Amino acid sequence: MELDERKMKILKAIIKNYLETGEPVGSRTISKYTDLNLSSATIRNEMADLEELGYILQPHTSAGRIPSDKGYRLYVDDMMHEKEKELKEKETEVDEMKEFLIEKVDRVETLLQSMAKTLATNTNYATMITGPQIQQHKIKFIQLSQVDEEKLLCVMVLEGNIIKNKIIPVEDYIDSEILLKLNILLNSSLNGLSIEDINLGIISKMTMQAGNHSELVRNILDAVAEAIGNEENMPIYTSGATNIFKYPELSDSENASRLISTFEEKQLLTSLVPVHNEGIQVYIGDETPVNTMKDCSVITATYELEDGLKGTIGIIGPKRMDYEKALEAITSVKEKLKSVYHTPKENHVRGEDSGKE
Amino acid sequence: MELDERKMKILKAIIKNYLETGEPVGSRTISKYTDLNLSSATIRNEMADLEELGYILQPHTSAGRIPSDKGYRLYVDDMMHEKEKELKEKETEVDEMKEFLIEKVDRVETLLQSMAKTLATNTNYATMITGPQIQQHKIKFIQLSQVDEEKLLCVMVLEGNIIKNKIIPVEDYIDSEILLKLNILLNSSLNGLSIEDINLGIISKMTMQAGNHSELVRNILDAVAEAIGNEENMPIYTSGATNIFKYPELSDSENASRLISTFEEKQLLTSLVPVHNEGIQVYIGDETPVNTMKDCSVITATYELEDGLKGTIGIIGPKRMDYEKALEAITSVKEKLKSVYHTPKENHVRGEDSGKE
DNA sequence: TGTTAGCACTCAAATGTTTGGAGTGCTAAC
DNA sequence: GTTAGCACTCCAAACATTTGAGTGCTAACA
Numbered sequence: 001m002e003l004d005e006r007k008m009k010i011l012k013a014i015i016k017n018y019l020e021t022g023e024p025v026g027s028r029t030i031s032k033y034t035d036l037n038l039s040s041a042t043i044r045n046e047m048a049d050l051e052e053l054g055y056i057l058q059p060h061t062s063a064g065r066i067p068s069d070k071g072y073r074l075y076v077d078d079m080m081h082e083k084e085k086e087l088k089e090k091e092t093e094v095d096e097m098k099e100f101l102i103e104k105v106d107r108v109e110t111l112l113q114s115m116a117k118t119l120a121t122n123t124n125y126a127t128m129i130t131g132p133q134i135q136q137h138k139i140k141f142i143q144l145s146q147v148d149e150e151k152l153l154c155v156m157v158l159e160g161n162i163i164k165n166k167i168i169p170v171e172d173y174i175d176s177e178i179l180l181k182l183n184i185l186l187n188s189s190l191n192g193l194s195i196e197d198i199n200l201g202i203i204s205k206m207t208m209q210a211g212n213h214s215e216l217v218r219n220i221l222d223a224v225a226e227a228i229g230n231e232e233n234m235p236i237y238t239s240g241a242t243n244i245f246k247y248p249e250l251s252d253s254e255n256a257s258r259l260i261s262t263f264e265e266k267q268l269l270t271s272l273v274p275v276h277n278e279g280i281q282v283y284i285g286d287e288t289p290v291n292t293m294k295d296c297s298v299i300t301a302t303y304e305l306e307d308g309l310k311g312t313i314g315i316i317g318p319k320r321m322d323y324e325k326a327l328e329a330i331t332s333v334k335e336k337l338k339s340v341y342h343t344p345k346e347n348h349v350r351g352e353d354s355g356k357e
Numbered sequence: 358m359e360l361d362e363r364k365m366k367i368l369k370a371i372i373k374n375y376l377e378t379g380e381p382v383g384s385r386t387i388s389k390y391t392d393l394n395l396s397s398a399t400i401r402n403e404m405a406d407l408e409e410l411g412y413i414l415q416p417h418t419s420a421g422r423i424p425s426d427k428g429y430r431l432y433v434d435d436m437m438h439e440k441e442k443e444l445k446e447k448e449t450e451v452d453e454m455k456e457f458l459i460e461k462v463d464r465v466e467t468l469l470q471s472m473a474k475t476l477a478t479n480t481n482y483a484t485m486i487t488g489p490q491i492q493q494h495k496i497k498f499i500q501l502s503q504v505d506e507e508k509l510l511c512v513m514v515l516e517g518n519i520i521k522n523k524i525i526p527v528e529d530y531i532d533s534e535i536l537l538k539l540n541i542l543l544n545s546s547l548n549g550l551s552i553e554d555i556n557l558g559i560i561s562k563m564t565m566q567a568g569n570h571s572e573l574v575r576n577i578l579d580a581v582a583e584a585i586g587n588e589e590n591m592p593i594y595t596s597g598a599t600n601i602f603k604y605p606e607l608s609d610s611e612n613a614s615r616l617i618s619t620f621e622e623k624q625l626l627t628s629l630v631p632v633h634n635e636g637i638q639v640y641i642g643d644e645t646p647v648n649t650m651k652d653c654s655v656i657t658a659t660y661e662l663e664d665g666l667k668g669t670i671g672i673i674g675p676k677r678m679d680y681e682k683a684l685e686a687i688t689s690v691k692e693k694l695k696s697v698y699h700t701p702k703e704n705h706v707r708g709e710d711s712g713k714e
Numbered sequence: 715t716g717t718t719a720g721c722a723c724t725c726a727a728a729t730g731t732t733t734g735g736a737g738t739g740c741t742a743a744c
Numbered sequence: 745g746t747t748a749g750c751a752c753t754c755c756a757a758a759c760a761t762t763t764g765a766g767t768g769c770t771a772a773c774a
Contacts, residue, residue, distance in 0.1 A: 038717080038718090039717070039718050039719080040718090041717075041718055041719070041720090042716085042717055042718070045716095045717090059726095060724090060725065060726070061723095061724055061725065062723085062724045062725045062726075063725080063726075
């Protein structure tokens with residue numbers, strides 16, 4: 001059954017009011033709050049219908065109504081439609097978030113961490129941002145060097161200037177000439193490739209060219225794979241976990257403890273990364289992919305950096321979160337990441353010159 | 358005024374009992390609990406004295422007594438003495454903590470993080486461990502390489518295999534021969550030095566030798582200094598922040614929020630790092646160096662790795678924490694770190710060989 | 715037929731009242 | 745110096761009472 005326009009208006013009014021106050025809302029409130037000019041009695045009748053349809057519920061007899069998950073869902077879907085329309089009308093939307101501080105950023109990590117923090121501060125919800133997913137990363141540069149008798153250091157620079165390093169144990173010094181050759185071999189074979197591109201053909205070709213160092217090359221490749229291919233190592237930056245204390249329905253010690261633990265063990269948040277990497281998702285209550293967040297709503301968005309790397313932004317708040325504001329905020333971060341990343345400021349060295357004259 | 362033996366016994370009994378129950382303890386309890394064979398009335402008299410002396414206090418008239426900070430202090434000091442004696446008697450103390458999992462450790466960071474976690478799990482308090490303080494670190498190896506037209510990558514390996522890297526912007530490709538020379542210059546000049554060792558003499562000598570790349574060398578040195586000398590970058594690993602919910606006196610949302618925020622903003626914990634780097638410290642209530650922990654007790658210990666690098670371990674719990682167990686646990690971690698670090702397992706490459714035949 | 719006024723009813727939350735018991739301090743006797 | 749005994753305090757839990765926001769239903773109205 002479809003909701004007629006009046007029911008829809010009343011439902012929206014109930015939800016809006018509840019979002020603001022956090023208190024169950026009664027018929028009299030709605031009767032004044034809307035411009036429908038209906039008496040509370042009429043509203044009551046409509047509310048009874050809405051309840052029967054499952055959009056709202058009563059915490060107990062003689063209390064007002066609060067939205068059910070189904071109600072929220074309708075509201076959010078509706079809002080998303082509106083947003084889309086708006087977006088098509090306006091060229092771009094105004095960004096009202098206060099400017100990000102992009103000082104002192106010399107690594108993607110730092111940027112993302114500070115983004116998470118700003119987002120949390122602006123929205124008053126908990127936030128998380130994953131690092132860009134490096135499965136998709138291409139190797140830009142590999143450098144092998146001997147640290148001491150027993151250790152090789154393998155440094156990998158990936159697209160997006162993400163730097164990974166691994167120590168590889170060896171049994172003895174390796175002739176520097178050989179090291180040079182290995183470096184050339186590695187770079188000529190692997191540069192520009194992502195983890196999926198490194199197939200068996202390439203591997204066997206490399207081990208062949210390595211001659212009697214084939215075993216070492218194999219070890220290096222293992223190290224490369226582990227360093228860049230390990231999904232579990234996906235860095236996750238979180239912030240504002242303690243914002244949940246601002247919402248009484250989440251801040252009893254049972255809930256708070258569970259939620260904050262989830263943020264402490266960041267890996268538990270990986271399931272928020274959407275499988276089909278696109279768009280903005282709103283999970284309400286039971287819908288959320290993380291068990292510990294059954295009483296929350298979660299908004300996730302996939303961001304895409306200038307060079308195509310993708311990651312996930314998440315906002316976690318109470319079910320009665322200000323969806324509109326949250327969506328705006330997350331969109332804004334998405335936008336920022338799209339452009340900002342292109343020229344990360346390497347401001348740790350001030351000099352104008354750079355070793356060329 | 359010194360406490361006579363009987364008062365001492367009673368005080369200890371009060372504290373012990375309070376640690377166990379968390380409830381104010383009354384005279385009758387003590388009268389039975391101890392082997393003093395005194396009536397509750399006598400205990401009451403003594404308790405009145407102890408209260409006047411400031412060792413215990415009443416939450417309200419007609420409640421039992423709880424230890425004051427001063428009382429805890431006496432108790433802890435006393436216990437520490439005992440411990441010392443014990444330690445001198447026994448050769449080494451038995452380590453009853455369940456074995457640490459030192460699998461999958463290929464970096465100090467991972468080890469410390471997992472240590473913090475184990476410590477938290479074992480004690481049921483919040484924990485933190487700082488990374489070794491790298492001011493003291495010596496440079497083991499420096500590698501400069503050109504990533505693309507605009508960027509040099511400078512990788513520094515410090516003692517303890519801590520790896521730091523910095524990107525240095527340049528304006529053009531640098532001749533690979535020059536790069537090699539620079540690498541040799543950097544390594545021959547800086548290897549084995551810590552940040553304090555790099556004085557003006559060395560710097561000017563280096564810039565001289567660099568000839569017309571002196572400006573680049575200066576930039577590199579700046580980068581080195583920032584990478585290894587920046588105290589604010591000291592990594593801090595925390596765990597078990599949510600354990601505070603196990604103690605009602607800390608888990609009201611006011612307190613919990615404040616405490617957990619402190620753990621989220623790890624940098625706020627730096628003040629727990631003792632100035633005079635030695636021994637085990639117990640801070641009770643107001644004594645703690647971190648404002649947000651006024652209602653907690655904090656135990657810190659300085660650990661020292663095989664090669665002399667130092668860092669800090671911290672346990673944060675309620676004032677009525679089990680000091681004895683906590684001290685044992687922290688000592689145990691300290692011991693583990695003393696020896697374990699020496700041979701960090703580089704288990705990410707299984708092969709027996711390593712490029713030498 | 716949809717809307718509304720009116721009324722009886724419900725129930726959570728706030729407030730007030732009672733009671734029990736753990737604990738104290740003091741005093742007098744041992 | 746120690747103890748038994750007693751009057752006193754005061755929190756906490758249990759219970760009772762009040763209040764008011766909100767409901768559902770019915771009957772009357774346009």
